[in-house]
Amino acid sequence: EADIYQTPRYLVIGTGKKITLECSQTMGHDKMYWYQQDPGMELHLIHYSYGVNSTEKGDLSSESTVSRIRTEHFPLTLESARPSHTSQYLCASSEFRGGFNEKLFFGSGTQLSVL
């Protein structure tokens, strides 16, 4: 049912590298989100977007940045990765219909390891 894709699925990189995590959805959803989750821990919202050219910071402070140039695409960028950025990053989207039937659709996540 979910048509939201994240790449790569796993990424291992060295400290100081610039990385971009990709997230795309084919459902035409306006709202998109990035959550961060450590193993066995809660999901924390780090970025969200209401639509094209809209980006907002979430509850958890993050050194990452996001952009929303196209409706279907919501990439997350780390300019200089550090070991503290090691985590799972989950992208989600939703079609806001007055809040009653809104559902979040999640991608499978990107597991990032920074050495």
Place this chain on the structure above:
Amino acid sequence: DAKTTQPNSMESNEEEPVHLPCNHSTISGTDYIHWYRQLPSQGPEYVIHGLTSNVNNRMASLAIAEDRKSSTLILHRATLRDAAVYYCILRDLNNAGNMLTFGGGTRLMVKP
């Protein structure tokens, strides 16, 4: 924002019903109760949601207390594939950001 309280973990036997509780004593009149679950190595997936009345769908049933201070997610026959972390979440239509806040959830273990 209203908060939810769930047990950290629960166990169930395969083929038996499972009742997952959630307390939300500070719930407001406009808060919808949503349930998501997260299978191992996956992103969360929507299960069910409701406001005041009990709800049923193909995945589960949601029983909401009359005072709305608690709710219970019911899996009628647990299977091994139902082993996951289940999140009870409140949505607030008065919150302009309208964001979902995931707590710790309940880790459900299903024994064969």
